[in-house]
Amino acid sequence: MLKRLWSLYHQWYVNYSSFSSENEKEDLTYFRDKLFISILMLTVVLGLVSYFPSAGMAILLDKWFVFYVDTIAVFVLLILFFNKQMSLKTKKIVFSVNFFALSFALIIDLGFNGNGTILLFLLSVLMTLYSGRKAGIISVLVTTIFYVVILTIYNFKWIDLPFYKISPIEIVLIVCVNNVLFTLLTVFSVSFLIDQLHNALLKESLLQEELIKKHENVIIAKERAEQSDKLKSAFLANMSHEIRTPMYGILGCAELLKSYNSEDEDFKEYVNVIENNGKELLGIITDILSISKIETGLMKVNTSKFDVNESIAAVYKLLLPEAETKKVHFTLNSFISKRDSIIKSDQDKFTAILKHLIENAIKYTSEGDSIVLSCSLDGSSASQLKFYLNDTGIGIPADKVETIFNSFYQVDVANKNTLNGSGVGLSIAKAYVEMLGGDLELESKVGEGTSFWFSIDMDLKTD
Known part of the structure; x- marks a missing residue:
């Protein structure tokens, strides 16, 4: 049931966004774009499902900053989803910036106890998937800069952020370093996996092209063989017919020769040799003519x-x-x-x-x-x-x-x-x-x- 609903939903959005008409060449870029479309569709559904309980809880806990940030993030997501004029490249950038902003805001307000760090990690993985290794590394750099800014502010006490009161700087430093290193490791792992899959797809594509060419060559060879076989059969049938006519003449003459020198045993033996071998040759020619007609489909049944x-x-x-x-x-x-x-x-x-x-x-x-x-x-x-x-x-x-x-x-x-x-x-x-x-x-x-x-x-x- 869910699979069928997702298929209908996916088909509708592909037609709505005219994705297939914009991307005709099925290379790695095409598949990255196709993946981004699926991620965007899924994020909209899951984002709307999670928004209402999150927003309600934020209001109950008097976390209005979280409420506003969530609302803005969902609103931007819906704009990306329904805007048909915006290019996929721009949508990817806005999508990434939107979730960076949401993650940073959640970390600043809720600290490491909220979902901000998880969103940053998932965003780095997603960017690697739909934009490549370079985008994944950029996401890690942006995250690193953000953590550096947080630590600097914490160290110099420039701004009094809520989570500073419950998180010592040593813990904040360790968490930031671990998050950056783990995210970087994941980005490289995912990127390596994509490269291997891409190479495997390229090899499979080349093998398929070779198989198609070999199949076409086999068909051509088969057609040539069939044509050659038909020509051979037609040639045999024609030659057999042409040879049978003079053979009848030879056998006829051999029959007439029997009446000459009837008392000469050697002469009679020679005539018999001509007649017997002529009949044998005629039989072979008749068989060849018959098999030629059979192979060419010209042999008929007379009942x-x-x-x-x-x-x-x-x-x-x-x-x-x-x-x-x-x-x-x-x-x-x-x-x-x-x-x-x-x-x-x-x-x-x-x-x-x-x-x-x-x-x-x-x-x-x-x-x-x-x-x-x-x-x-x-x-x-x-x-x-x-x-x-x-x-x-x-x-x-x-x-x-x-x-x-x-x-x-x-x-x-x-x-x-x-x-x-x-x-x-x-x-x-x-x-x-x-x-x-x-x-x-x-x-x-x-x-x-x-x-x-x-x-x-x-x-x-x-x-």
């Missing part, structure tokens, strides 16, 4: 109804010879009934998923290993088909599992002579699975093999 069992069987028959050549046992277990085999999805992408996963399994298996492809309805969702591919190959290290789906990445980079491929097959498979409404996951252990499983929607909805 149609087809028999999923037939597609699975076609892929199995296509890749079975390759597995048999490596003497790897490749088994297909399809538990999808004929009634559930007609689905609405993208047949080309589904076929590509199976081909990439099975080719990957064959690549990382050797003689005596096995590959098992299982297909069934997803038990947790009647609208999805689930596929499970397990092999007993070399497996994937645990630290590579997170990066296995990155484009152009291969696990066995140190054994490039035994493994081929562009390293985009798994990236394409994962992207296609997500396009078909599912997710691709894997589990692997080095030396034991790898298991992939994914699901796709049976009735794919497209935008």
